[in-house]
Amino acid sequence: MLKGHQSWTFENKPVIVSSATVVGPFEGDGPLGDDFDIIHGDSRLGQDSWEKAERTLMEEASSLAIENAKLTKDQVQFYVGGDLMNQIISSSFAARTLAIPYLGVFGACSTSMESLAIAAMLVNSGSAKYALAGTCSHNATVEKQFRYPTEYGSQKPPTAQYTVTGSGAAVVAEKGIGPVITSATIGRVIDMGISDPFNMGAAMAPAAVDTIQAHFRDLEIEPSYYDLIVTGDLSKVGYQIALDLFEKHKFPIKQTKYNDCGMMIYDYDRQMVQAGGSGCGCSAVVTYGHLLNRMRKGELRRILVVATGALLSPLSYQQGESIPCIAHAVSIEAGEVSV
Amino acid sequence: MLKGHQSWTFENKPVIVSSATVVGPFEGDGPLGDDFDIIHGDSRLGQDSWEKAERTLMEEASSLAIENAKLTKDQVQFYVGGDLMNQIISSSFAARTLAIPYLGVFGACSTSMESLAIAAMLVNSGSAKYALAGTCSHNATVEKQFRYPTEYGSQKPPTAQYTVTGSGAAVVAEKGIGPVITSATIGRVIDMGISDPFNMGAAMAPAAVDTIQAHFRDLEIEPSYYDLIVTGDLSKVGYQIALDLFEKHKFPIKQTKYNDCGMMIYDYDRQMVQAGGSGCGCSAVVTYGHLLNRMRKGELRRILVVATGALLSPLSYQQGESIPCIAHAVSIEAGEVSV
Numbered sequence: 001m002l003k004g005h006q007s008w009t010f011e012n013k014p015v016i017v018s019s020a021t022v023v024g025p026f027e028g029d030g031p032l033g034d035d036f037d038i039i040h041g042d043s044r045l046g047q048d049s050w051e052k053a054e055r056t057l058m059e060e061a062s063s064l065a066i067e068n069a070k071l072t073k074d075q076v077q078f079y080v081g082g083d084l085m086n087q088i089i090s091s092s093f094a095a096r097t098l099a100i101p102y103l104g105v106f107g108a109c110s111t112s113m114e115s116l117a118i119a120a121m122l123v124n125s126g127s128a129k130y131a132l133a134g135t136c137s138h139n140a141t142v143e144k145q146f147r148y149p150t151e152y153g154s155q156k157p158p159t160a161q162y163t164v165t166g167s168g169a170a171v172v173a174e175k176g177i178g179p180v181i182t183s184a185t186i187g188r189v190i191d192m193g194i195s196d197p198f199n200m201g202a203a204m205a206p207a208a209v210d211t212i213q214a215h216f217r218d219l220e221i222e223p224s225y226y227d228l229i230v231t232g233d234l235s236k237v238g239y240q241i242a243l244d245l246f247e248k249h250k251f252p253i254k255q256t257k258y259n260d261c262g263m264m265i266y267d268y269d270r271q272m273v274q275a276g277g278s279g280c281g282c283s284a285v286v287t288y289g290h291l292l293n294r295m296r297k298g299e300l301r302r303i304l305v306v307a308t309g310a311l312l313s314p315l316s317y318q319q320g321e322s323i324p325c326i327a328h329a330v331s332i333e334a335g336e337v338s339v
Numbered sequence: 340m341l342k343g344h345q346s347w348t349f350e351n352k353p354v355i356v357s358s359a360t361v362v363g364p365f366e367g368d369g370p371l372g373d374d375f376d377i378i379h380g381d382s383r384l385g386q387d388s389w390e391k392a393e394r395t396l397m398e399e400a401s402s403l404a405i406e407n408a409k410l411t412k413d414q415v416q417f418y419v420g421g422d423l424m425n426q427i428i429s430s431s432f433a434a435r436t437l438a439i440p441y442l443g444v445f446g447a448c449s450t451s452m453e454s455l456a457i458a459a460m461l462v463n464s465g466s467a468k469y470a471l472a473g474t475c476s477h478n479a480t481v482e483k484q485f486r487y488p489t490e491y492g493s494q495k496p497p498t499a500q501y502t503v504t505g506s507g508a509a510v511v512a513e514k515g516i517g518p519v520i521t522s523a524t525i526g527r528v529i530d531m532g533i534s535d536p537f538n539m540g541a542a543m544a545p546a547a548v549d550t551i552q553a554h555f556r557d558l559e560i561e562p563s564y565y566d567l568i569v570t571g572d573l574s575k576v577g578y579q580i581a582l583d584l585f586e587k588h589k590f591p592i593k594q595t596k597y598n599d600c601g602m603m604i605y606d607y608d609r610q611m612v613q614a615g616g617s618g619c620g621c622s623a624v625v626t627y628g629h630l631l632n633r634m635r636k637g638e639l640r641r642i643l644v645v646a647t648g649a650l651l652s653p654l655s656y657q658q659g660e661s662i663p664c665i666a667h668a669v670s671i672e673a674g675e676v677s678v
Contacts, residue, residue: 001465006416006440008466049658077345078525086425087652088445096528096663101345103453103525104650104665106427106443114442118457125464126340127347186417186442189435311443313426319388324435326443 004218007185014123015335017130017176019288020064022057024139024165027285030266035289036166037064043140043165051089054138057167057281058083058094062134065169069130069176076100076171077128080118082111083136083280086145090136100132108309109204109233110187111135112168112284113328117184119172120330124181126174134169137279146197146314159199159237161278164265168284170292179295180335184328185215189311191324197310197317201238201262201275204308207325208234209245212253212306215329224255227300230291232283232307232327233262235276261286283307287332295334302333343557346524353462354674356469356515358627359403361396363478363504366624369605374628375505376403382479382504390428393477396506396620397422397433401473404508408469408515415439415510416467419457421450422475422619425484429475439471447648448543448572449526450474451507451623452667456523458511459669463520465513473508476618485536485653498538498576500617503604507623509631518634519674522558523667526550528650530663536649536656540577540601540614543647546664547573548584551592551645554668563594566639569630571622571646571666572601574615600625622646631671640673 003009021036028039038060045053058081066073079098081091082105095102107114112135119131140150142163148154172181190207208231216222223229234242239260246253261283262276287305294300306329312321342348360375367378377399384392397420405412418437420430421444434441446453451474458470479489481502487493511520529546547570555561562568573581578599585592600622601615626644633639645668651660 092650
């Protein structure tokens with residue numbers, strides 16, 4: 001139900017009964033490699049286009065999440081999915097393969113938590129017994145669409161981020177064993193006038209801070225409630241700006257640990273990723289892989305995942321527009337520990 | 340709550356307390372002209388790009404719907420919106436202007452009913468007091484993105500459809516005066532192998548039929564329950580295919596009136612629109628303008644709006660893919676009649 005101005009509390013505590021993550025070789029080689037279910041050795045996945053490779057990531061993660069939940073596709077009522085591609089083709093074509101009634105969503109890289117929040121809402125309200133939330137991105141498709149084909153080898157400034165090749169999906173259920181979703185905060189669009197598509201972290205940081213502050217205001221809790229707050233993919237530059245904004249707003253972020261998925265997925269010393277990771281797949285695989293694994297092991301009890309999205313298009317950029325950004329937050333708490 | 344396999348019933352009967360429609364000159368000149376709130380004389384709306392014109396349609400329809408509901412923007416908790424543009428920039432930039440917490444959705448031309456179904460779900464479950472649903476399309480932006488810039492004057496086959504320049508928005512509320520939303524059916528992706536982007540109606544018809552049949556199966560009612568069933572934008576070609584499919588499946592569509600928004604918005608004799616209208620704005624302005632007006636006047640008591648979407652992208656088409664399609668249905672019934 002509505003709590004405060006823009007948050008939902010889920011009194012029936014929808015359960016994440018399973019999740020699955022599928023990544024490319026570069027992500028598999030990173031510090032979270034052990035947390036991913038499938039690591040492809042070939043980032044093309046044997047497909048004849050990068051777009052088909054991205055779709056395959058989504059299909060594999062979705063199918064595996066359903067399988068991990070010991071369900072069949074026809075037991076899942078709704079698939080809530082989206083991605084960064086024009087007309088979210090990766091998700092829509094995956095939905096064709098899955099043949100599950102489909103709600104396409106778009107929040108750029110915030111799609112991971114937008115889809116999870118909606119899936120939780122559906123289950124909490126009795127509108128679904130099982131809902132699948134998923135998203136994906138692929139380094140080669142995203143770089144090609146938003147900037148330059150990777151084959152060009154164009155140089156990038158240190159503020160640029162490296163799009164994650166990966167897909168994460170989760171099955172949310174009325175009951176079962178696993179972490180539970182307790183609340184969500186839906187963000188509003190924040191645009192501080194930044195127009196450099198090679199500095200998304202800086203553009204998105206104010207949206208992340210706005211949603212985090214709204215979450216604690218709406219829920220009437222303090223940051224210390226959580227063991228960990230993670231933003232989606234602000235990476236180094238955006239993370240520092242978020243810290244500065246918290247300090248300026250006198251927001252007590254220091255009560256808890258605060259990290260960023262874009263800073264967690266790669267090894268800055270070994271992997272050349274400029275400011276860090278990004279893409280819909282970034283927060284999805286870090287959350288559905290690494291963080292849920294830590295919750296299942298009992299290392300984390302309560303986390304707030306704040307996925308951030310830059311809602312530009314190449315065309316809006318070419319027309320001189322600045323970058324509107326958004327962030328959606330989902331609170332996940334340990335349920336019954338699975339053994 | 341979940342009803343059958345893929346439908347929701349809204350036991351708290353969320354009310355469409357207001358709606359607003361904004362269209363271009365060509366739509367204003369059509370047979371439904373009197374039903375639209377704002378008819379622009381210049382399809383550029385005084386903006387310096389077609390994309391900015393489209394966004395302005397969305398901003399105007401949203402603001403007017405909120406004003407018509409006698410609300411201010413900060414009383415509306417969530418804006419659920421989407422459109423056909425890459426990265427749904429029209430809706431996202433409108434969300435920046437509105438500053439209302441935003442759920443971006445994408446279902447191509449089915450977005451009108453996807454957004455309305457989600458808005459109804461939010462209000463029905465107590466997750467919002469007021470939710471705004473809206474979508475838009477513009478002939479010049481869509482033709483440019485999916486086919487050719489209109490300035491080229493390229494010829495079109497008779498199966499092609501004419502993208503509507505228009506935006507429709509509705510405010511859904513917990514209580515109030517107006518038509519109520521009683522149920523929704525979320526479609527699955529259907530792809531019968533059609534790959535011609537100049538024949539969307541044929542591609543989408545099977546998805547419309549699939550969702551309509553699912554709706555009646557899930558709700559355990561017959562077509563005679565409704566005064567009118569309208570599909571989104573199948574237009575002449577797709578409408579005939581839908582009729583053929585109903586006959587083949589022995590589905591009693593003849594129990595009620597069945598029409599299509601794409602066949603209603605233009606005058607085939609006077610306006611050169613090939614098979615008829617299309618675009619996210621088509622079902623939005625026909626529903627939020629014409630059909631709701633007829634309900635408010637008491638001419639219609641129960642309608643089922645089945646918005647259809649073709650989930651292709653120019654890139655998926657260029658890569659030789661067929662067109663995955665979807666349809667979402669929303670049932671609207673007369674509430675207290677507004678005077």
